[in-house]
Amino acid sequence: MCFACSPRNPIGLHLRFSMDGDTCRTTFTPREEHQGWNGCMHGGLISTLLDEVMAQWLWRQGISAMTAEMTTRFSRPVPIGVPVNVESRLVEHKGRLWALSARVILPDGRAAARATAKFLTVD
Numbered sequence: 001m002c003f004a005c006s007p008r009n010p011i012g013l014h015l016r017f018s019m020d021g022d023t024c025r026t027t028f029t030p031r032e033e034h035q036g037w038n039g040c041m042h043g044g045l046i047s048t049l050l051d052e053v054m055a056q057w058l059w060r061q062g063i064s065a066m067t068a069e070m071t072t073r074f075s076r077p078v079p080i081g082v083p084v085n086v087e088s089r090l091v092e093h094k095g096r097l098w099a100l101s102a103r104v105i106l107p108d109g110r111a112a113a114r115a116t117a118k119f120l121t122v123d
């Protein structure tokens with residue numbers, strides 16, 4: 001029962017994804033229970049959004065892969081109650097290793113967070 005995407009997880013984020021050309025997208029509005037710093041979404045949960053949108057890019061191409069490495073830059077706070085768009089793209093693919101990038105975008109179009117990650121295909 002995935003914390004990020006399962007509709008049956010009672011404490012999950014219930015994210016839903018779609019492919020838009022070469023981009024995987026989701027949206028999320030953080031609530032009080034997702035807060036870290038006062039009034040802002042917890043950075044670990046921002047990382048969860050980024051990790052999941054990249055994993056889902058792969059899953060939607062029929063690729064089962066686990067996150068092996070991830071780097072996140074938090075540029076701006078994500079305020080509680082404000083909807084954000086989250087998107088990912090493939091950067092590079094070599095053998096079992098897939099490199100992707102993702103962004104969390106505020107309603108004014110500015111990026112609040114960016115990530116790059118390496119995924120490894122698993123059986």
Ligand SMILES: CCCCCCCC/C=C\CCCCCCCC(=O)SCCNC(=O)CCNC(=O)[C@H](O)C(C)(C)COP(=O)(O)OP(=O)(O)OC[C@H]1O[C@@H](n2cnc3c(N)ncnc32)[C@H](O)[C@@H]1OP(=O)(O)O
Pocket residue numbers: 002051052055056059065066067068069096097118120122
């Ligand atoms: C009702 C319907 C239900 C449907 C169900 C649907 C569910 C699915 C839905 C949607 C999917 C999306 C959900 C995903 C959720 C988000 C993603 C996560 O949170 S994943 C969890 C967090 N990640 C881990 O827990 C990984 C823990 N690590 C591992 O398990 C292993 O380390 C693993 C698998 C990553 C690699 O282990 P190895 O044993 O397979 O491979 P090795 O031998 O270590 O590496 C192979 C090669 O890759 C290189 N490599 C490994 N890591 C690297 C790295 N970070 N950078 C560069 N190279 C690396 C190595 O140097 C090696 O290279 P050389 O063959 O020697 O040349």
